[in-house]
Every structure is written in C-alpha cells, then in structure tokens.
Amino acid sequence: MAETAIELKGISKSFGAVHANRNIDLKIEAGTIHGIIGENGAGKSTLMSILYGFYQADRGRIDVSGKKAAINTPSDAIALGIGMVHQHFMLVQNFSVLENVILGAEGEALLNTSIARARSELERLERDYGLEVDPDAIIEDLPVGLQQRVEILKALYRGADILILDEPTGVLTPAEADHLFRILEQLKEEGKTIILITHKLREIMAITDNVSVMRQGTMVATRKTAETSVEELAELMVGRRVLLQVEKGEASPGEVLLSVRNLTVKDSRGVTMVDNVSLDVRAGEIVGIAGVAGNGQSQLLDAITGVRKAISGTVTLDGEPVDLTGAADPADLRARGMAHVPEDRHHVGLVLPFEENENAMLGYHRQAKYLNGPFLNIEAIRADAREKIEKYDIRPPDCRLKTANFSGGNQQKIVLAREMEQDPKVLIVGQPTRGVDVGAIEFIHKRLIDMRDQGKAVLLVSVELDEIRSLSDRILVMFAGRVVGERGPEASEGELGLLMAGVEEKEAAE
Amino acid sequence: MDFFHSLILVLDSTVRLSIPLLLAALAGLYSERSGVFDIGLEGKMLAGAFAAGAAAAVTGSAWAGLGAAMLISVFLALVHGFASITNRGNQIVSGVAINFIAAGSTIILGQAWFRQGGRTPSLPGDARFGAIELPFAEAVRDVPILGEIYSELISGHSLLTYAAFLLVPFTWWVLFRTRFGLRLRAVGENPAAVDTAGVSVSWLRYRAVICTGILTGMAGTYLSLAQNAGFVKDMTAGRGFIALAALIFAKWKPVPVMFACLLFGFLDAFAIRIQGTPLPLVGQVPVQFMQALPYILTVVLLAGFIGKAVPPRAGGVPYVKER
Numbered sequence: 001m002a003e004t005a006i007e008l009k010g011i012s013k014s015f016g017a018v019h020a021n022r023n024i025d026l027k028i029e030a031g032t033i034h035g036i037i038g039e040n041g042a043g044k045s046t047l048m049s050i051l052y053g054f055y056q057a058d059r060g061r062i063d064v065s066g067k068k069a070a071i072n073t074p075s076d077a078i079a080l081g082i083g084m085v086h087q088h089f090m091l092v093q094n095f096s097v098l099e100n101v102i103l104g105a106e107g108e109a110l111l112n113t114s115i116a117r118a119r120s121e122l123e124r125l126e127r128d129y130g131l132e133v134d135p136d137a138i139i140e141d142l143p144v145g146l147q148q149r150v151e152i153l154k155a156l157y158r159g160a161d162i163l164i165l166d167e168p169t170g171v172l173t174p175a176e177a178d179h180l181f182r183i184l185e186q187l188k189e190e191g192k193t194i195i196l197i198t199h200k201l202r203e204i205m206a207i208t209d210n211v212s213v214m215r216q217g218t219m220v221a222t223r224k225t226a227e228t229s230v231e232e233l234a235e236l237m238v239g240r241r242v243l244l245q246v247e248k249g250e251a252s253p254g255e256v257l258l259s260v261r262n263l264t265v266k267d268s269r270g271v272t273m274v275d276n277v278s279l280d281v282r283a284g285e286i287v288g289i290a291g292v293a294g295n296g297q298s299q300l301l302d303a304i305t306g307v308r309k310a311i312s313g314t315v316t317l318d319g320e321p322v323d324l325t326g327a328a329d330p331a332d333l334r335a336r337g338m339a340h341v342p343e344d345r346h347h348v349g350l351v352l353p354f355e356e357n358e359n360a361m362l363g364y365h366r367q368a369k370y371l372n373g374p375f376l377n378i379e380a381i382r383a384d385a386r387e388k389i390e391k392y393d394i395r396p397p398d399c400r401l402k403t404a405n406f407s408g409g410n411q412q413k414i415v416l417a418r419e420m421e422q423d424p425k426v427l428i429v430g431q432p433t434r435g436v437d438v439g440a441i442e443f444i445h446k447r448l449i450d451m452r453d454q455g456k457a458v459l460l461v462s463v464e465l466d467e468i469r470s471l472s473d474r475i476l477v478m479f480a481g482r483v484v485g486e487r488g489p490e491a492s493e494g495e496l497g498l499l500m501a502g503v504e505e506k507e508a509a510e
Numbered sequence: 511m512d513f514f515h516s517l518i519l520v521l522d523s524t525v526r527l528s529i530p531l532l533l534a535a536l537a538g539l540y541s542e543r544s545g546v547f548d549i550g551l552e553g554k555m556l557a558g559a560f561a562a563g564a565a566a567a568v569t570g571s572a573w574a575g576l577g578a579a580m581l582i583s584v585f586l587a588l589v590h591g592f593a594s595i596t597n598r599g600n601q602i603v604s605g606v607a608i609n610f611i612a613a614g615s616t617i618i619l620g621q622a623w624f625r626q627g628g629r630t631p632s633l634p635g636d637a638r639f640g641a642i643e644l645p646f647a648e649a650v651r652d653v654p655i656l657g658e659i660y661s662e663l664i665s666g667h668s669l670l671t672y673a674a675f676l677l678v679p680f681t682w683w684v685l686f687r688t689r690f691g692l693r694l695r696a697v698g699e700n701p702a703a704v705d706t707a708g709v710s711v712s713w714l715r716y717r718a719v720i721c722t723g724i725l726t727g728m729a730g731t732y733l734s735l736a737q738n739a740g741f742v743k744d745m746t747a748g749r750g751f752i753a754l755a756a757l758i759f760a761k762w763k764p765v766p767v768m769f770a771c772l773l774f775g776f777l778d779a780f781a782i783r784i785q786g787t788p789l790p791l792v793g794q795v796p797v798q799f800m801q802a803l804p805y806i807l808t809v810v811l812l813a814g815f816i817g818k819a820v821p822p823r824a825g826g827v828p829y830v831k832e833r
Contacts, residue, residue, distance in 0.1 A: 078708050091700065103704065
C-alpha cells in the first residue's frame with residue numbers, strides 16, 4: 001500500500017452564487033502521477049488553488065503526509081513541500097531566470113550571496129532533471145516551453161515534493177509536451193508526487209497512474225488509469241456518451257472558391273513566415289493545414305483574411321481577385337463572403353468585456369438588419385443573439401451576460417455562431433477547439449462538417465493533428481513557411497509527423 | 511573668466527532647484543516601481559513643507575520640522591495606500607484628492623494657527639537647514655577653476671542636498687542589490703508572481719508608499735527650511751508634477767532620475783538667469799515658455815528620441831486575485 005501524500009476531505013468553495021467546489025474528497029498516493037480531468041469550469045483549478053493556499057476553502061480539511069495541515073497562504077503550502085506551475089505563468093517578464101527562481105525564497109536581505117547560492121543549486125537541478133535553461137536569460141526572450149521549465153525549477157528550488165501542474169500543455173507544441181512528460185516521468189522516478197490537471201484525455205492515458213474526474217464542481221470518480229478507457233473518462237466528464245470520432249460522409253468538392261497563388265508574408269520583424277504558398281479550397285471540402293505552431297500558419301491566416309498585408313502573391317475569392325498587398329480589409333472580405341474564426345478568440349475574436357449579444361454581431365454591425373437609421377437596433381441585435389444561443393446551445397443562455405463570464409467552449413461557440421450564420425462562401429477557421437472542452441469539441445466538429453456539406457469551402461488550421469485528420473478531406477503540411485506536402489485523410493500520424501518535422505518529402509514517403 | 515563665473519552661478523542654482531525635484535522623483539520611484547502610481551507627490555510635498563515650517567516655527571528646531579514633515583507625508587501616503595492597495599480604488603483619483611486636500615488644508619491651518627495669510631512665520635537660522643561649508647572651502651577659493659568649483663558649487667549647500675545626492679546610489683543599491691528591492695520590482699511587474707511565491711503583495715506595496723512618504727517629507731522640508739525661511743502657500747508650484755515627468759523621462763531608474771532632475775533644474779536656473787535679457791538671434795524669450803520647457807522636453811523626447819518609456823507593467827492596476 002502506497003503512502004498517501006495528500007488527502008482532501010469535504011472541500012467546498014463558493015464564489016458568490018457559484019459553487020466552484022462541492023464537498024470534494026480526494027486521495028493522492030505519494031510517488032505517483034495523478035491526473036485530474038474535467039471540462040473547463042469543472043472546478044479543477046479552484047481545487048488546486050485551495051491546495052496551494054491561493055484561495056481558502058469555505059469548508060473541509062487538507063491532510064499532507066497523513067497530518068492535518070493549515071494552508072492559508074502559498075507560503076504555508078511551500079513550507080509543506082507543495083509547488084505549483086500555474087496555467088498562466090507566474091513569472092516576472094523582465095527579470096532573469098535566476099531572479100525569478102529566487103523571488104520569495106531569497107534567504108538573506110542582501111542578494112549577493114543568495115544569487116550565488118541559487119546559481120549553483122540551479123545548475124545542480126538542471127543537471128539532475130535535464131531542465132536546461134540559461135540562468136541569466138530574460139524571461140520575455142524565452143519561448144513558452146522554456147518559461148514553463150523556469151516555473152518547474154522555481155518549485156523544485158523551493159524543495160517541492162508535490163508538484164501541481166495546471167493545464168501545462170495548453171501552450172506547448174506536441175514536441176514540447178512530449179519533453180515535458182519525460183521530465184515528469186523522471187521527477188516521479190526521483191520520488192516526487194505529481195498532480196496533473198488537464199482536459200485532454202490523451203495526456204491522462206499517456207502519463208498518469210491514477211485519474212480523478214471532476215464535473216460541475218464535484219468529484220465524480222477516481223480510477224486507476226490502466227483500468228479505464230478514453231470512452232469511459234469522456235462519459236464521466238461530460239455526463240453523457242460522447243462521440244470522439246467525427247462521423248462524416250464522402251466529400252463532393254465543386255468549383256474552386258478560394259485560390260491562393262505564390263503568397264509570401266513577412267512578420268513584423270521582417271522575417272519571411274509564409275514562403276511562396278499556393279493552395280486551392282473547393283466548395284464542399286475541408287482543407288486542413290497541419291504543422292507545429294509557429295511554422296507560418298498564423299501569418300497565412302492573417303494574410304488571407306486581410307488582417308496582415310502580404311508581400312506578394314495573389315488570392316481569388318469566388319473567381320474575383322483580392323488585393324492582399326494593399327487595400328484588402330477584413331470588412332470588405334466579410335462582405336464578399338469570407339467568414340473568419342480567428343485563432344485567438346480572446347484577443348482577436350471577441351471583446352471580452354462586451355455583452356454576449358454585442359459580440360454575436362461584431363464585425364457585421366454595418367448590416368441593415370442590425371441598424372435603425374444611424375443607430376444600432378438593440379432589439380434586433382438581442383433577438384438575433386437569442387436565436388444563435390438557441391441554435392448553438394450556448395450556455396448560460398443569457399445574451400446580456402458579459403462575454404468574459406462564458407467558458408472557453410461557449411465563447412468559441414459565440415464566435416462560430418457569428419461567422420457561420422452569415423452564410424459565407426468561404427470559412428477560414430483557426431484552432432477551432434483550443435481550450436475548448438470535450439462536449440463542445442464534438443459540437444464544433446459537427447458544425448464544421450455541416451458547413452462542408454452545405455457546399456462551403458472550409459480552410460482549417462489546427463495544431464491538433466487528430467482534429468486535422470478527422471475533419472479534413474485534404475491535408476496540407478506546413479513547415480518553415482512552406483507547404484511541404486499534401487496527403488489524404490487516410491495518411492498516418494507518423495507520416496504527417498515526419499512532414500511536420502521538416503523531413504523531406506521523399507524520405508517521408510518511404 | 512566672467513563667463514565661467516556665470517556658469518558656476520547657474521550650475522549652483524541648478525543644484526538648489528533640482529533637489530526638491532530629485533527627492534520627489536525618488537519618492538515616486540519607490541511607489542511606482544511597486545505598482546502604485548502616485549500623482550499625489552505634489553500634495554505630499556506641500557503638506558510636508560507646511561508641517562516642517564509650522565513645527566520649526568513652534569519648536570525652533572529644523573530637525574523637529576523634518577520629523578513633522580515626514581510624519582504628515584507618510585500619513586498621506588498611507589491614505590493613498592489604503593485607498594489604492596486595500597480598497598483597490600483608482601490611484602489617479604486618490605492622488606488628485608490628496609493634492610486638493612494638501613493645497614486647501616495648508617492654507618486654512620496656516621491662517622488659523624499663525625494668522626499671516628497662510629504663511630508660517632519667518633524662521634531664524636537655527637530653525638533651518640543652513641548651508642554647510644565643507645572643509646577648506648575658504649582656503650581654496652582663490653585656486654583658479656577647481657577652487658571655485660569646490661567652494662561655490664560643491665560646498666555651501668544644506669544637509670538635505672547632500673542627503674538627496676547620496677540617496678541616488680542608495681536607492682539603486684536597494685532596488686537592485688537587496689531582497690526588498692527585488693520583491694519591490696517584481697510586485698510592480700507581476701503581483702501574482704509575488705503572491706504565489708508566498709510574499710504579501712499588500713505589505714510590500716505599503717512599505718513602498720511609506721518610503722515615498724518619507725522622501726516627499728524631505729522634499730517638502732527642503733522647500734520650507736532650506737530653500738526658503740518658512741512655508742508660503744502653494745510653494746511647491748507644480749514641482750511634484752515635474753518630478754513625475756522626470757521619473758517617466760528617466761524610465762524609473764535612479765541614476766537617470768538624477769540627471770533628468772538636474773536637467774530640469776538647469777532649465778529653471780537658466781530661465782531665471784536670462785530673465786529680461788534678450789538672447790542673441792531669438793530676442794526676448796517669454797518666461798512662461800521657459801517654465802513649460804521641462805514638460806515640452808518630456809513629451810518631445812519621449813515621443814521619439816529616447817525610445818518608449820515602459821512603466822512597471824502592473825502600475826496603476828490594483829491587485830485582485832483571479833476570478
């Protein structure tokens with residue numbers, strides 16, 4: 001019988017009228033990787049923030065290593081050997097790695113000696129766990145994968161035996177995520193206990209020993225990972241059966257609606273991000289663009305949708321040319337039948353402090369149906385929003401609610417409803433299910449297939465290879481700004497993976 | 511030689527005029543580096559000047575004046591802290607309120623206590639921070655150039671002047687070489703990082719505004735007990751705002767703050783010096799133009815020449831835990 005590292009008994013926590021956690025019991029064995037899975041808003045992060053002392057539970061008790069613990073502040077948790085890697089990193093952007101690591105654990109009042117000590121301790125940790133980072137690098141210059149490493153080092157430097165990771169792979173590329181998992185395995189070997197919060201079933205199956213499922217603030221089940229299945233976990237999470245595989249019929253592609261020829265785009269630093277890309281999307285097909293994040297997909301989307309100017313190249317939309325190097329602006333393209341679901345719904349797709357009904361028509365607000373002379377027709381806008389809420393099952397069904405208060409999945413549905421209900425000819429979709437829960441993913445995938453079956457041309461960019469493979473009728477792989485290969489949906493994950501890693505076309509085919 | 515003598519005199523008054531700016535700007539630096547914007551430097555300085563003048567007039571001791579000034583400025587800083595840290599109020603509104611309170615109450619209390627139209631009584635030498643003659647100042651006066659620089663420019667200032675210049679390296683050292691400084695800078699950039707590292711955000715920010723109070727108290731004392739012989743109503747005359755401009759101009763760094771304050775002080779001294787005398791080519795320059803110059807300079811230089819001044823990232827934003 002393994003020792004118990006942490007036991008939570010009857011934890012409850014409310015924020016105003018919202019019960020984030022209800023009477024939660026949880027036991028975590030020492031030296032294991034314990035997954036906590038649940039949809040967005042199920043209360044996972046709240047529970048872990050209570051364990052880390054960031055919030056205080058309204059009721060319940062926490063035992064650490066079999067003894068009742070009073071955790072009122074993060075420093076209490078740190079003293080008990082609990083470390084946490086937050087979803088949004090808790091790093092000071094313009095500090096060096098070293099300064100971030102010692103912050104709050106400096107020791108003496110003067111920094112000289114503590115910095116010297118931290119440097120050698122950091123070197124030891126980096127060596128022991130394979131967590132190389134330049135201690136003098138400034139955080140904002142580091143890629144997110146390395147920033148996360150700094151967060152892990154911070155916890156280890158404070159002597160954490162129990163490490164909580166909140167959605168650690170949300171910001172990572174698949175390769176970075178794999179590396180992280182190897183690090184976690186190694187930490188486990190060293191006897192550390194790891195709590196992994198995620199909503200990705202695949203990660204749970206790949207790395208955890210035990211898994212607990214949360215739904216709407218309650219703990220619904222705890223299983224040994226080896227004794228459960230993806231299907232069972234998905235059903236426990238959502239509370240009903242979920243189709244993990246998208247059902248779709250044969251595509252019947254028609255004429256070319258979107259045609260891109262020799263498109264070249266540079267980013268703000270002048271680096272070529274899209275290099276001479278050509279592609280066609282026909283009516284009634286979904287063309288997926290696969291690739292590791294940062295290989296030019298974002299810039300390609302920005303250029304096609306008129307958000308960013310292209311250097312050279314031509315684009316035709318339904319037979320008509322689009323002037324991408326100059327005057328094309330998103331409003332004009334929208335009017336011509338191109339709808340755009342941006343990759344980043346928080347910063348581009350939505351204005352979070354606005355009410356839902358305002359976001360549900362933003363970008364189309366010049367259309368006569370939303371106007372009443374020079375004024376907005378508030379009644380019409382709200383009626384329109386209510387219709388979309390109904391049709392897309394957006395929850396809570398309140399068009400006056402601030403958009404920031406919807407969960408990620410429902411926010412994404414607001415964007416999708418806005419763009420799809422315009423009945424566009426061409427739909428450009430970036431990362432449709434990033435940070436979206438399982439139930440909503442199923443819905444969004446079905447809607448995309450519906451759009452295809454209605455004869456729309458759909459261009460889909462996603463870093464989730466599974467999503468690309470299950471939705472696309474044709475798959476283009478981007479690497480270093482170029483399209484390096486085209487495959488059918490039957491292409492294996494390994495084959496696409498090689499293309500994504502930049503292995504030459506011929507070698508990949510062998 | 512005549513030109514050199516004039517230059518020394520202008521530089522000498524540059525130092526005198528820079529000191530209140532320097533003390534106030536360093537005061538603002540502590541607060542703003544911790545993420546609490548402070549537009550109330552002006553008010554705290556004014557209240558400090560009044561408290562120093564009043565206490566020195568009553569007790570006859572300059573040190574009592576300094577103590578009273580620090581006390582009242584720290585009190586006002588804590589009011590600002592209570593509004594913006596504990597109650598998460600708008601920092602600009604709170605700062606403006608403190609400016610109004612200080613401007614009004616100093617006149618009312620001054621009139622009620624001393625009945626001299628809002629002034630405090632004129633102070634004798636012992637109740638002021640007088641000029642300190644450095645050793646050998648008289649002896650080397652006649653040595654050409656260096657002697658004059660030493661005896662006129664370096665010697666003959668008040669204790670507060672020397673303290674202000676010493677506070678520049680001291681502030682740098684606190685900020686970049688101590689645990690308190692590391693945490694202070696961190697809390698101004700990302701308070702959540704400090705909170706999750708197990709350090710109290712509120713307590714850190716309160717300590718920062720207390721530092722601000724102490725230094726604005728010194729700045730006020732300098733005005734009423736060193737530069738003048740007593741408090742005169744509205745004697746800060748916008749120096750708190752010029753200090754803020756200097757702070758932005760210097761990108762919240764101690765040593766550049768000193769140079770920015772010296773530059774603004776120099777402009778002021780130069781304006782006084784050329785008052786009434788037409789300049790070659792341009793002729794008579796209106797005194798209002800010279801007074802506006804620090805602000806114009808700040809806007810122009812920030813707009814293009816020295817690059818963007820990035821304030822502490824969490825500046826002006828009350829810290830609320832997520833949700």
